[in-house]
Amino acid sequence: MNNFEFYNPTKLIFGKGQIQKLEEHLPQKAKILLIYGGGSIKKNGVYYAVKENLSKHSFVEFSGIEPNPQYDTLMKAVSVIKSEKIDFVLAIGGGSVIDGTKFIVAAANFEGDAWDILEKRAPIKSAIPFGTILTLPATGSEMNSFAVISKGNEKLAFGHPLVYPKFSILDPEITFSLSNRQLGNGLVDAFVHTIEQYLTNNINTPIQDRFAEGILLTLIAESDKVMKQENDYDSRANLMLSATMALNGLIGIGVNQDWATHMIGHELTALYGIDHARSLAVILPSLLRIQKDTKKDKLLQFASRVWNFSSTDSDTMIESAIQMTEAFFENLGVPTKLRFYKISKQDFPKIISAVRKHIPVNLGENQDIDEAKLLQILEAAY
Amino acid sequence: MNNFEFYNPTKLIFGKGQIQKLEEHLPQKAKILLIYGGGSIKKNGVYYAVKENLSKHSFVEFSGIEPNPQYDTLMKAVSVIKSEKIDFVLAIGGGSVIDGTKFIVAAANFEGDAWDILEKRAPIKSAIPFGTILTLPATGSEMNSFAVISKGNEKLAFGHPLVYPKFSILDPEITFSLSNRQLGNGLVDAFVHTIEQYLTNNINTPIQDRFAEGILLTLIAESDKVMKQENDYDSRANLMLSATMALNGLIGIGVNQDWATHMIGHELTALYGIDHARSLAVILPSLLRIQKDTKKDKLLQFASRVWNFSSTDSDTMIESAIQMTEAFFENLGVPTKLRFYKISKQDFPKIISAVRKHIPVNLGENQDIDEAKLLQILEAAY
Numbered sequence: 099m100n101n102f103e104f105y106n107p108t109k110l111i112f113g114k115g116q117i118q119k120l121e122e123h124l125p126q127k128a129k130i131l132l133i134y135g136g137g138s139i140k141k142n143g144v145y146y147a148v149k150e151n152l153s154k155h156s157f158v159e160f161s162g163i164e165p166n167p168q169y170d171t172l173m174k175a176v177s178v179i180k181s182e183k184i185d186f187v188l189a190i191g192g193g194s195v196i197d198g199t200k201f202i203v204a205a206a207n208f209e210g211d212a213w214d215i216l217e218k219r220a221p222i223k224s225a226i227p228f229g230t231i232l233t234l235p236a237t238g239s240e241m242n243s244f245a246v247i248s249k250g251n252e253k254l255a256f257g258h259p260l261v262y263p264k265f266s267i268l269d270p271e272i273t274f275s276l277s278n279r280q281l282g283n284g285l286v287d288a289f290v291h292t293i294e295q296y297l298t299n300n301i302n303t304p305i306q307d308r309f310a311e312g313i314l315l316t317l318i319a320e321s322d323k324v325m326k327q328e329n330d331y332d333s334r335a336n337l338m339l340s341a342t343m344a345l346n347g348l349i350g351i352g353v354n355q356d357w358a359t360h361m362i363g364h365e366l367t368a369l370y371g372i373d374h375a376r377s378l379a380v381i382l383p384s385l386l387r388i389q390k391d392t393k394k395d396k397l398l399q400f401a402s403r404v405w406n407f408s409s410t411d412s413d414t415m416i417e418s419a420i421q422m423t424e425a426f427f428e429n430l431g432v433p434t435k436l437r438f439y440k441i442s443k444q445d446f447p448k449i450i451s452a453v454r455k456h457i458p459v460n461l462g463e464n465q466d467i468d469e470a471k472l473l474q475i476l477e478a479a480y
Numbered sequence: 481m482n483n484f485e486f487y488n489p490t491k492l493i494f495g496k497g498q499i500q501k502l503e504e505h506l507p508q509k510a511k512i513l514l515i516y517g518g519g520s521i522k523k524n525g526v527y528y529a530v531k532e533n534l535s536k537h538s539f540v541e542f543s544g545i546e547p548n549p550q551y552d553t554l555m556k557a558v559s560v561i562k563s564e565k566i567d568f569v570l571a572i573g574g575g576s577v578i579d580g581t582k583f584i585v586a587a588a589n590f591e592g593d594a595w596d597i598l599e600k601r602a603p604i605k606s607a608i609p610f611g612t613i614l615t616l617p618a619t620g621s622e623m624n625s626f627a628v629i630s631k632g633n634e635k636l637a638f639g640h641p642l643v644y645p646k647f648s649i650l651d652p653e654i655t656f657s658l659s660n661r662q663l664g665n666g667l668v669d670a671f672v673h674t675i676e677q678y679l680t681n682n683i684n685t686p687i688q689d690r691f692a693e694g695i696l697l698t699l700i701a702e703s704d705k706v707m708k709q710e711n712d713y714d715s716r717a718n719l720m721l722s723a724t725m726a727l728n729g730l731i732g733i734g735v736n737q738d739w740a741t742h743m744i745g746h747e748l749t750a751l752y753g754i755d756h757a758r759s760l761a762v763i764l765p766s767l768l769r770i771q772k773d774t775k776k777d778k779l780l781q782f783a784s785r786v787w788n789f790s791s792t793d794s795d796t797m798i799e800s801a802i803q804m805t806e807a808f809f810e811n812l813g814v815p816t817k818l819r820f821y822k823i824s825k826q827d828f829p830k831i832i833s834a835v836r837k838h839i840p841v842n843l844g845e846n847q848d849i850d851e852a853k854l855l856q857i858l859e860a861a862y
Contacts, residue, residue, distance in 0.1 A: 099717045101495025106488070112734065113483025302714040304701060305721050308694025316686045332684040335481045339687050339734070348730075352494065352721070 099303050099352040106347050108241045109265040112339070114331070116267050117144070120151040123229060123265045128185035130157035133175060133199050135191045137161065142275035144233060148190060158182050163191065166367060166374070167198030169213070169249040172205065179206040179226060187228035189263075193237025193287075193374075196230050197245035200261040203228050216247055216254040225260040231267045234276060235338040236284035236375065238291060238345025240266035251368040254456070268342065270334035281324050281337075282430035283375035288341035289317050289426075290359060290378040297386065298354040298463040300395035307399065310349045314404045316340045318426060325430060358461035359385050362475065365452040372439055379427040380436050383420050384478035388471060390416050392464055436479045446476045481685050481734040488729050490623045491647040494721070496713070498649050499526070502533040505611060505647045510567035512539035515557060515581050517573045519543065524657035526615060530572060540564050545573065548749060548756070549580030551595070551631040554587065561588040561608060569610035571645075574662075575619025575669075575756075578612050579627035582643040585610050598629055598636040607642040613649045616658060617720040618666035618757065620673060620727025622648035628746065635746040636838070650724065652716035663706050663719075664812035665757035670723035671699050671808075672741060672760040679768065680736040680845040682777035689781065692731045696786045698722045700808060707812060740843035741767050744857065747834040754821055761809040761816050765802050766860035770853060772798050774846055818861045828858045 111119065124130065132148065139145040160175045178184070179202065189199035203226040205212035214220035232240045239245065244257035273281070296310035317340050323333035343349070362385075363377030372380075390397060394412065401407045401419035409415045424434045433439075450472045453461070461467035467475070493501065506512065514530065521527040542557045560566070561584065571581035585608040587594035596602035614622045621627065626639035655663070678692035699722050705715035725731070744767075745759030754762075772779060776794065783789045783801035791797045806816045815821075832854045835843075843849035849857070 099495070099714060099721070101498060103491060103493050105491040109485060109487040110733075111485050113481070116483060302718070304698045304718055305694055305725060308697060309691050312687055312690025312694060315690060319686060332481060335734075336684070336686055339481070343687060351492075352717075 099301060100354070102352045104347055104351045105259065106241065106262065108263045108346075110241060110342065111265055111267045112269075113335075114269060114271055116269050117147050117231060118151055120148065120231075120267065121154055123267075124155060124188075125186055125227070126154075128155060129183060130155050131175070131179060131182065131184040131187045132157055132159045133163060133187060133189045133191075133195060133202065134159075134161050135163045135165075135195050138275075139190050139233060142233070142272065144190060144231065144272055148188070148231065157188075158184070163195045163198045165194045166246075166248040166253070167194045167201070169201075169216070169247055172198050172202050172247065173212065175202045176205045176212065179203075184226060187226055189228060189230045190233065192232070192234030193239045196232070196239040196263070197237070197247065199228055199230070200239070200243070200245040201247050201256065202226075204256075204258065204261055215256055216249075219256065222258050222260060225258070227264050229265040229267070230263045231272075232338070233272050234280055234284060235268075235273060235334075235341035236287040238288070238342055240268065241342050241346040246364065248368065252456070253364040253368045268338050270331055270338050273334045273338065274329045278325055278327065278431060279373075282432050283373055284341060285317055285321055285324065285337070285430055286379050286427055286432050287375040288337075288344040289314060290375070290382055291344040292317075292349065293382060294356045294359060295350040295353055297393050297396045297400060298356050299392055300399075301354060303353050306349050306351060306353050307396075309343070311400075311403050313340045313344050313349070318404070321426070321430060354463040356461075356463045358467050361457050361461055362449070362453055362472065365449050365456075366439075366441075369445075369449065369452060370439060370441060376432055379432045379434050380439075380479050381475065383424045383434055384475045386420050386423075387417075387478055388474050389462065389467075392466070436476065443477075443480060446473060449476060481683060482736070484734045486729055486733045487641065488623065488644065490645045490728075492623060492650065492724065493647055494650045495717075496651060496653055498651050499529050499613060500533055502530065502613075502649065503536055505649075506537060506570075507568055507609070508536075510537060511565060512537050513557070513561060513564065513566040513569045514539055514541045515545060515569060515571045515573075515577060515584065516541075516543050517545045517547075517577050520657075521572050521615060524615070524654065526572060526613065526654055530570070530613065539570075540566070545577045545580045547576045548628075548630040548635070549576045549583070551583075551598070551629055554580050554584050554629065555594065557584045558587045558594065561585075566608060569608055571610060571612045572615065574614070574616030575621045578614070578621040578645070579619070579629065581610055581612070582621070582625070582627040583629050583638065584608075586638075586640065586643055597638055598631075601638065604640050604642060607640070609646050611647040611649070612645045613651075613654075614720070615654050616662055616666060617650075617655060617716075617723035618662075618669040620670070620724055622650065623724050623728040630750065633750040634838070635750045648724075650720050652713055652720050655716045655720065656711045660707055660709065660813060661755075664814050665755055666723060667699055667703055667706065667719070667812055668761050668809055668814050669757040670719075670726040671696060672757070672764055673726040674699075674731065675764060676738045676741060677732040677735055679775050679778045679782060680738050681774055682781075683736060685735050688731050688733060688735050689778075691725070693782075693785050695722050695726050695731070700786070703808070703812060736845040738843075738845045740849050743839050743843055744831070744835055744854065747831050747838070748821075748823075751827075751831065751834060752821060752823060758814055761814045762818050762821075762861050763857065765806045765816055766857050768802050768805075769799075769860055770856050771844065771849075774848070818858065825859075825862060828855060831858060
């Protein structure tokens with residue numbers, strides 16, 4: 099096991115009707131900014147439930163955070179925070195709204211050009227405190243300190259302990275209004291987050307492995323009920339908790355982590371507008387094939403413990419586990435091949451350049467994914 | 481799944497040599513009180529490592545915290561905090577030192593008679609901040625907000641979010657100096673903590689179940705290497721992380737919890753001085769036998785997933801799982817029968833009275849362990 103530090107002070111408030119306790123968790127007398135996206139919270143009623151439970155606080159609203167939240171939009175929210183003298187922010191939405199809010203609360207207190215937080219990784223010294231009400235189980239942003247922000251077709255990441263949410267309210271019933279596309283994307287996103295921390299080289303970390311396998315097994319086991327839209331509370335609760343645990347830092351302690359699938363996927367989203375989870379589903383299986391030698395121990399463990407597959411031939415084990423993963427994604431309605439998105443192979447150099455521009459070193463847990471391997475992965479993903 | 485809130489702000493600092501970073505995690509210019517036990521930290525060198533890494537801080541020392549820390553001893557430390565104007569406390573030791581420190585830091589800021597914190601569960605409003613350096617993986621106290629304090633032969637519990645450690649340093653190499661008795665006790669303690677949250681009635685909580693099973697499987701898998709004293713770093717690291725995860729609140733979210741084994745065990749420790757873990761090893765198997773009907777689903781799952789046992793007969797499955805658990809404890813040198821401790825059956829009414837005095841309601845996740853069942857459990861444990 100590697101040395102590590104783990105710190106996660108977000109209070110998770112989980113279950114039916116927990117939104118009714120919203121005001122208990124807000125600082126008294128704070129002026130609140132509600133931040134949300136395109137208005138789906140008005141359709142599913144969350145917006146009205148929040149307002150009902152905010153009677154003791156004054157608040158203003160900022161809506162219109164896009165999927166892949168845009169820097170220019172977020173800076174408008176920063177202006178509102180300053181002009182309205184906001185004390186606390188409440189993000190209501192999925193990963194994009196929460197990621198965007200993390201940047202907003204950091205930028206609001208930043209001295210200098212807030213773009214430097216993203217481009218130069220300028221350290222932040224304070225942030226407006228914020229909480230979240232999660233509407234879409236997928237990204238884990240509700241219980242971590244990371245965010246991915248877009249400017250035009252650039253995606254840039256930042257993270258800081260000051261942008262952990264103070265609390266996140268997770269009511270599984272809120273997910274009953276989600277579409278199959280959103281649910282399928284959420285399942286894939288949580289699955290790939292887990293894999294990025296689990297399918298790396300084996301350094302003897304059985305607790306982290308078992309926890310990761312627990313998340314993967316639960317996502318697989320609950321996926322049918324979730325996708326049949328039966329409004330089964332328990333399956334939604336188990337999905338929601340899985341997605342949070344997949345990226346709150348817990349399963350990543352003391353292990354090597356990959357994240358190459360995410361780095362490549364981000365460029366597919368930035369260049370072609372492919373949903374984040376869908377970009378991951380295209381890249382992951384091919385990356386596992388190309389990297390199967392260094393990931394061999396864990397791929398065999400994955401085949402056996404997660405897919406319950408056994409064979410005396412290790413190549414068969416590994417290829418079967420990857421195929422079962424592809425079938426899982428496809429069954430969720432999420433394509434696993436790049437050709438589905440009608441991207442030309444002639445674009446591969448452009449994609450590779452974009453990856454290298456943002457991450458100028460080799461990718462992967464062993465830093466061995468260079469431009470040649472990136473091309474191999476894209477070819478295999480076609 | 482039940483509704484829940486989860487909040488755990490302790491920073492875990494894990495791995496070889498992490499004690500060298502001690503000063504980074506202490507408030508600058510704080511005057512520190514070092515609290516420790518009977519001096520084993522001088523034998524294993526931790527004491528000297530701490531002093532080497534405290535050059536920028538002034539500090540005073542308080543030693544002599546007993547196993548099952550005594551109220552009167554702890555109140556002497558409270559006096560030192562007040563007279564020396566201490567800003568931050570550093571607990572160096574196992575569960576007793578850390579539990580004792582939680583009470584000390586709460587009592588130091590308490591207005592009124594600090595005994596009320598224990599006896600009347602009087603709410604605390606502030607506490608001196610503290611960190612820990614863990615020397616014995618077992619209780620999980622290094623990453624939770626609970627403590628058990630003794631006064632004479634009474635054991636009383638308290639807990640409050642203000643007594644989460646600010647940080648805990650866990651260096652697996654520190655455990656190389658532990659005796660087999662301490663290691664065996666630690667393995668049993670962590671195992672039973674996990675069981676108390678896992679083997680309850682089934683309310684569809686697959687993530688929590690898988691995490692609990694991961695801890696149990698890891699404790700079992702690492703026990704041989706740990707007990708052979710091979711100073712294998714990875715096995716100690718996996719043990720240490722398991723014990724912390726067993727009682728940091730994570731596997732207890734949204735599930736029903738039992739804790740009857742602990743409530744009965746506490747009285748065996750208070751009345752007869754039996755080591756905490758050893759009291760649990762005596763009670764748990766009998767309690768599982770008496771409660772096998774309400775715990776049936778989970779006992780079958782435990783037999784299958786943790787002990788890898790299969791049978792078409794559910795009674796055989798359950799009894800085998802309990803016997804394998806007993807054999808696991810016995811192999812660690814931890815007895816599983818009350819008669820080993822030469823306690824007379826005529827003492828059973830006294831033990832039951834002590835349990836009822838401290839917890840005047842029925843025990844167990846279904847509150848169905850009354851005096852008659854307590855007697856059945858003790859008889860079965862004889």
